[in-house]
Amino acid sequence: xxxxxxxxxxxxxxxxxxxxxxxxxxxxxxxxxxxxxxxxxxxxxxxxxxxxxxxxxxxxxxxxxxxxxxxxxxxxxxxxxxxxxxxxxxxxxxxxxxxxxxxxxxxxxxxxxxxxxxxxxxxxx
Amino acid sequence: xxxxxxxxxxxxxxxxxxxxxxxxxxxxxxxxxxxxxxxxxxxxxxxxxxxxxxxxxxxxxxxxxxxxxxxxxxxxxxxxxxxxxxxxxxxxxxxxxxxxxxxxxxxxxxxxxxxxxxxxxxxxxxxxxxxxxxxxxxxxxxxxxxxxxxxxxxxxxxxxxxxxxxxxxxxxxxxxxxxxxxxxxxxxxxxxxxxxxxxxxxxxxxxxxxxxxxxxxxxxxxxxxxxxxxxxxxxxxxxxxxxxxxxxxxxxxxxxxxxxxxxxxxxxxxxxxxxxxxxxxxxxxxxxxxxxxxxxxxxxxxxxxxxxxxxxxxxxxxxxxxxxxxxxxxxxxxxxxxxxxxxxxxxxxxxxxxxxxxxxxxxxxxxxxxxxxxxxxxxxxxxxxxxxxxxxxxxxxxxxxxxxxxxxxxxxxxxxxxxxxxxxxxxxxxxxxxxxxxxxxxxxxxxxxxxxxxxxxxxxxxxxxxxxxxxxxxxxxxxxxxxxxxxxxxxxxxxxxxxxxxxxxxxxxxxxxxxxxxxxxxxxxxxxxxxxxxx
Numbered sequence: 001x002x003x004x005x006x007x008x009x010x011x012x013x014x015x016x017x018x019x020x021x022x023x024x025x026x027x028x029x030x031x032x033x034x035x036x037x038x039x040x041x042x043x044x045x046x047x048x049x050x051x052x053x054x055x056x057x058x059x060x061x062x063x064x065x066x067x068x069x070x071x072x073x074x075x076x077x078x079x080x081x082x083x084x085x086x087x088x089x090x091x092x093x094x095x096x097x098x099x100x101x102x103x104x105x106x107x108x109x110x111x112x113x114x115x116x117x118x119x120x121x122x123x124x125x
Numbered sequence: 126x127x128x129x130x131x132x133x134x135x136x137x138x139x140x141x142x143x144x145x146x147x148x149x150x151x152x153x154x155x156x157x158x159x160x161x162x163x164x165x166x167x168x169x170x171x172x173x174x175x176x177x178x179x180x181x182x183x184x185x186x187x188x189x190x191x192x193x194x195x196x197x198x199x200x201x202x203x204x205x206x207x208x209x210x211x212x213x214x215x216x217x218x219x220x221x222x223x224x225x226x227x228x229x230x231x232x233x234x235x236x237x238x239x240x241x242x243x244x245x246x247x248x249x250x251x252x253x254x255x256x257x258x259x260x261x262x263x264x265x266x267x268x269x270x271x272x273x274x275x276x277x278x279x280x281x282x283x284x285x286x287x288x289x290x291x292x293x294x295x296x297x298x299x300x301x302x303x304x305x306x307x308x309x310x311x312x313x314x315x316x317x318x319x320x321x322x323x324x325x326x327x328x329x330x331x332x333x334x335x336x337x338x339x340x341x342x343x344x345x346x347x348x349x350x351x352x353x354x355x356x357x358x359x360x361x362x363x364x365x366x367x368x369x370x371x372x373x374x375x376x377x378x379x380x381x382x383x384x385x386x387x388x389x390x391x392x393x394x395x396x397x398x399x400x401x402x403x404x405x406x407x408x409x410x411x412x413x414x415x416x417x418x419x420x421x422x423x424x425x426x427x428x429x430x431x432x433x434x435x436x437x438x439x440x441x442x443x444x445x446x447x448x449x450x451x452x453x454x455x456x457x458x459x460x461x462x463x464x465x466x467x468x469x470x471x472x473x474x475x476x477x478x479x480x481x482x483x484x485x486x487x488x489x490x491x492x493x494x495x496x497x498x499x500x501x502x503x504x505x506x507x508x509x510x511x512x513x514x515x516x517x518x519x520x521x522x523x524x525x526x527x528x529x530x531x532x533x534x535x536x537x538x539x540x541x542x543x544x545x546x547x548x549x550x551x552x553x554x555x556x557x558x559x560x561x562x563x564x565x566x567x568x569x570x571x572x573x574x575x576x577x578x579x580x581x582x583x584x585x586x587x588x589x590x591x592x593x594x595x596x597x598x599x600x601x602x603x604x605x606x607x608x609x610x611x612x613x614x615x616x617x618x619x620x621x622x623x624x625x626x627x628x629x630x631x632x633x634x635x636x637x638x639x640x641x642x643x644x645x646x647x648x649x650x651x652x653x654x655x656x657x658x659x660x
Contacts, residue, residue, distance in 0.1 A: 015657075016647035024654055029567075032223040040384065043216050047380040050209065050362035051373040058361035063343030064350065068205055068362050075212045076418055082219055083414045090407065094654075102655040 015105055024097040031089055039082055046071055138469065142476035146322075147299065150315045150483070154303050157311030164513045165660075167520065168235035168495050169398040170309035172660075176405045178317060180412020183396050185316030187214075187387075187413070188323055188420050189265075189485040190272030193478060195543035196421075197454070198447025200428020201440050204349070204359035206366050207428055209376070210548070211421035213383025218417065220559075221388040222410045227403040228566050228653035229394060234660045236492075237394045237558065238500040241565050241580075244645035245573040248505050253580035255500035257557040258391040260584060261550050262493035263531060265392070266486055268546035270296065270535030273482045275448035275543070276475060290536060296483060297532040303487040304494060305521040312487045313399055319484035324420060326477040330451070331423040333458045334430035345426070348433035359432070375615045379548055382619030386551025389558030392492035403656050430454055445602060448543050452478065486531070494523035537604060548617055549591055556583030556622035560630045566653060571634050572641045578633025583626025590618035 015021050049057055050068065057068035161167050174182070192214065199207030233239035238254035270293055277292040303312055338344040346360055353359040366376035387393060397406040431440060431450040434457045443449045452475050456462055459470030498520035503511040511519070560579040564571040590613045591597065599609035615621075634641075652658055 012648040012651045013644055015651045015655075021651065021654070025650070028654060036220065036223050039216065039219050043213075043380070043384055046212070047209070047377055051367065051376050054361055054363045054367055058357065060357075063341075064346035064357070064360060065343055066357075066360055069208075069346075069360065072205075072208055072212055073422075075216055076422060079216050079219060079414065080418060083222060083411055086223060087407070087411055095404065098655045101651075102657045105651075105655075105657050 011105070011108075015101060018101075020097065020101055024094065024101065027093045027097065031086070031093075035082060035086070039078065042078060043075065046075055139472040139475055142472055143479050146318075146476060146480045147483075150303065150318065150480075151299075153314045153318070154307035154311040157307040157314060161308040161310055164235070164517055166310060167308035167517045168395070168499065170313050172399060172401050174313060174399045174405075174409075176400065176408025177412055179313070179396060179400050179405070179409035180416060181320045182313045182316040182399070183393065183409055183413040184416040184420070185318075185320035185323070185484055186392055186396060186488040187417055188320065188481065189269055189543075189547065190276075190478060190482040191268045191543040191547035192421070192424070193323065193327070193481055194272045194275065194448045194451055195268075195446075195545070195547065196424045197427040197431060198440065198444070198450040198543075199365075200424065201431035201435070201450040201454075202437055202447040203365040204353060204355065204429075204432065205362050206364050206376075208425060209362075209366075209380065210383065211424050213380055214387070215414070215418050215421050217384045217387035218410065218414045220385065221393070222407070222414065224566070225388045225394070225562060226397050226406045226410050229562075230397045230400070230403045230406040231656045231659045232649055232653045233398065235395070235398060235499050236496045237391050237562070238496060241561050241576055242500075242504075243565065243649050244642060245565075245576050248508075249573060250576045250580075251500040251504045253577050253584075254558075254561070255496045255505070257553070257580050257584045258496040258500075259493045259527070260588065261389075261391060261554045261558070262489045263527070263534070264550035264553060265390070265547060266489050266527075266531040267535050268543045268550065269482050269486050269489070270531055271546060272448055272543040273479070274535065275444045275446075276452065276478055276482075293532055293535055296479075296486060297528045299483055300486040300490050301524050301528040303483075304491045304524040309395075309399060309491060312484075312491050313396075315484045315487055319480045320416070322477050323481055324416065326474055327420060327423045327427065330430070330455060330458060330474065331426040334426045334434070334454070337430075337434070337458075345429055345433060349429040352433045352436050354437070371614050374620060375617055378552075378615050378617040378620035381623055382548055382552035382555050382617050385555035385559050385619075385623060387554075389554035389562060390551070391496060391554075391558070392488045395492050395495065403659070427451055427454060430458075434458070446543070446545075490524050490527055490531075493527050494520045497523035497527075545596070545616065549587075549596065552591075552617055552619040552622060553584060553587045555619060556587040556626040557581075558583075560623075560626040564630050564634070566649070568634075569643065569646045570641050571630070572637050572639050574637035574639065575630045575634030579626050579630025582629030583622055586625045587618045587622035590615075590622060594618065 057066065059067045061067060061070055165171060196207055196210045199210060229240050232243055237258060238251045241254045242250040273296050274289050274293060277289045303315055335345065338348060350357055350359045355364065358364060366372045400406050400409055431454040435450065435453045440447055440450045440453060443453060452471055455474035456467040456471040460466035498516050502519040503509065503516045557580050560583060561576050564575060564579065593611050593613045594616055595603060595611050596616050597603055597611065598605045599611040
């Protein structure tokens with residue numbers, strides 16, 4: 001596999017500071033971070049209930065199926081749902097933006113660093 | 126029930142089935158070895174796998190003997206508490222999907238350390254990451270070998286101590302051949318074949334179990350509860366972990382380790398390099414979540430089925446930790462001990478379990494020897510001056526050494542539950558690897574001192590706590606049951622060692638004199654999010 005052309009570090013910094021990239025990072029982090037926090041808390045709630053609320057968890061729902069089993073199965077359901085949600089979100093919001101930025105940068109290479117209006121000031125960290 | 130004789134009557138069948146699997150996979154390995162020409166082929170299978178293929182291979186790497194034998198056994202003995210493993214193991218994949226898989230694929234080449242060392246000083250970070258990769262993999266290897274040992278003891282009778290060791294030796298030799306000859310391409314195909322076999326075997330048993338209870342889950346649960354002798358408590362949390370305040374903390378510790386460990390397991394992380402793009406890496410994780418999720422749901426039927434149909438007494442008599450519950454259930458489903466049907470199904474399921482063990486140990490050996498060669502040998506010892514050929518040759522040598530270490534250790538560890546041992550590997554991965562990986566990818570200020578601190582602090586804390594825990598000494602099922610030097614009361618160190626790993630990375634970064642290089646972080650961030658310049 002041929003190595004892609006080396007990109008000069010300054011051009012990476014210029015891309016990083018561009019509004020397109022800032023927006024892509026915002027869309028990614030705005031989804032991934034809160035959703036991660038959400039499913040970790042939901043999982044932790046389940047673990048803590050199993051430990052400290054055995055009476056509640058042992059409540060029968062249907063036949064021998066109790067709350068503990070229902071909550072356990074719901075962990076499976078939420079995992080499948082979040083995975084599907086992320087796949088849709090990434091396809092609609094992340095992939096097109098990532099493609100645009102990458103193609104723009106590759107078009108400007110390897111002749112010279114990415115040529116793009118400097119917007120460093122507004123998009124400062 | 127005389128397990129040994131009923132099984133040995135049909136030992137030939139088991140040997141034939143297993144022989145077919147070994148020959149088929151060796152064929153694949155030789156074929157893959159012929160196509161392996163450069164380092165990218167050896168480490169990353171030429172990066173040519175599809176999302177579905179890699180999804181199956183990830184599932185193959187992940188659904189280890191510990192899951193199949195260990196979880197089924199844990200549910201059969203402890204009822205609901207065994208199910209926690211399944212849930213933690215599955216939910217953990219969301220961490221890998223949302224935070225790790227795609228950035229890793231875009232910014233690394235062959236190993237986890239490629240990403241950790243991306244913007245740091247190479248030698249210290251690669252040394253730390255290489256050591257932690259090898260330690261995690263050896264813990265995990267141990268779990269698989271213990272599963273293999275239990276299985277052989279079941280099939281050949283308890284007197285077969287020598288046979289058990291020969292089997293462990295044979296497993297070790299095979300895994301080294303898979304890795305050294307077939308590289309990542311061969312190992313990946315072995316995983317794919319094994320994943321299909323395991324899913325098929327588990328599905329067959331699940332259907333057979335459910336059919337006995339008219340496909341009524343409640344009926345199965347009721348039968349399991351009454352056979353367990355514990356009544357409805359068997360279906361509620363607490364049998365294993367609800368006894369005292371300490372066991373409850375152990376449960377939380379285990380839960381944390383499971384959910385945070387997956388995204389730090391080196392042999393899982395290197396799987397993301399076998400596909401061409403980050404998008405394919407995402408697809409492979411999505412497939413893996415589907416396959417693994419269905420598999421773990423089926424472990425419920427297996428575990429409760431074993432409790433109901435085989436009974437805890439028989440399971441415990443065969444293996445104290447429950448590792449043989451699944452094959453015993455297979456024998457029962459086929460018609461019971463001594464029947465032809467029972468022997469056939471026992472043989473089939475045992476062969477599937479062996480295939481599982483072989484495939485997983487091959488994946489682990491590959492990941493750890495790749496890290497030894499690429500991180501420790503090429504970048505630390507030879508300071509980047511080793512040729513590709515020398516690097517791959519050293520990986521093959523490392524595979525032999527790691528195989529030998531795993532074989533030696535596993536001879537001593539056969540009383541431990543395979544799932545509990547794997548949980549220790551998860552705890553080390555979650556404490557040493559995950560903090561370093563997440564900080565590297567998402568925290569601009571993170572620097573070399575931070576990376577080295579979080580890796581070593583997480584690693585040393587986790588391993589030290591395990592050494593002084595009841596897993597190693599002071600308990601009936603300890604590694605050294607006759608001595609007692611434990612002072613840490615939890616079996617799983619995650620509750621302490623994971624926060625220590627995160628804290629050390631943060632403190633190390635703040636206390637270091639050096640500043641992180643913003644240009645390198647910009648490069649990592651742009652590459653990881655857009656795939657620009659990905660290998």
